[in-house]
Amino acid sequence: MRQLHKALRDNHHLRHGGRMQYGLFLKGIGLTLEQALQFWKQEFIRGKMDPDKFDKGYSYNIRHSFGKEGKRTDYTPFSCLKIILNNPPGQGDYHGCPFRHSDPELLRQKLQSYKIPPAGINQILDLVKGTHYQVACQKYFEITHNIEDCGFSLNHPNQFFVESQRILSGGKDMKKEPFQPETPQPKPSVQKTKDASSALASLDSSLVMEMEGLEDYFSE
Numbered sequence: 462m463r464q465l466h467k468a469l470r471d472n473h474h475l476r477h478g479g480r481m482q483y484g485l486f487l488k489g490i491g492l493t494l495e496q497a498l499q500f501w502k503q504e505f506i507r508g509k510m511d512p513d514k515f516d517k518g519y520s521y522n523i524r525h526s527f528g529k530e531g532k533r534t535d536y537t538p539f540s541c542l543k544i545i546l547n548n549p550p551g552q553g554d555y556h557g558c559p560f561r562h563s564d565p566e567l568l569r570q571k572l573q574s575y576k577i578p579p580a581g582i583n584q585i586l587d588l589v590k591g592t593h594y595q596v597a598c599q600k601y602f603e604i605t606h607n608i609e610d611c612g613f614s615l616n617h618p619n620q621f622f623v624e625s626q627r628i629l630s631g632g633k634d635m636k637k638e639p640f641q642p643e644t645p646q647p648k649p650s651v652q653k654t655k656d657a658s659s660a661l662a663s664l665d666s667s668l669v670m671e672m673e674g675l676e677d678y679f680s681e
Contacts (some may be wrong), residue, residue, distance in 0.1 A: 484526055505519065517519040545595075602624070
């Protein structure tokens with residue numbers, strides 16, 4: 462997810478596989494449909510995409526992933542196993558599992574850029590060589606959080622994020638803010654229109670603050 466986040470910020474675009482993997486991850490940590498539409502639109506517009514083109518070509522797929530279009534399937538974030546076994550990345554793609562799909566030397570360089578010590582990099586690469594991709598990711602988790610044994614089997618990117626937040630917050634359960642799960646809302650009455658408009662007007666600034674928090678997380 463860190464790789465996808467950086468690619469999106471650098472290129473202001475992700476191909477379909479990346480949008481699905483990262484978009485469902487963001488949904489899983491609480492980004493609402495409205496926030497997701499705004500987040501992706503803002504980023505793609507930074508890449509000089511016309512807003513109308515985004516609305517016509519991309520918003521449908523986002524709404525579809527939230528179960529609002531097509532067969533109304535409410536899609537869930539991809540597990541490690543699904544990412545490892547399905548839809549391998551091609552040229553120009555950034556999705557997939559870096560421990561499974563990266564060239565070993567490129568993975569070494571990436572881990573060095575993340576300030577992983579040499580001994581830790583060698584441990585991770587040995588696990589990758591033995592095709593123990595999830596265990597390699599778990600070792601990466603332990604090294605980056607300065608713990609000997611995380612005490613769980615890592616099998617999902619959203620699990621990684623939740624457990625990371627728990628450790629970084631001093632062992633407390635992760636707070637639901639700033640990302641709130643989407644909940645069905647009743648159709649607003651005429652009397653509530655003003656309140657709904659005020660809430661929507663505040664969405665832009667709140668989303669910026671929330672995504673800045675995620676930006677800080679991926680930069681650490």
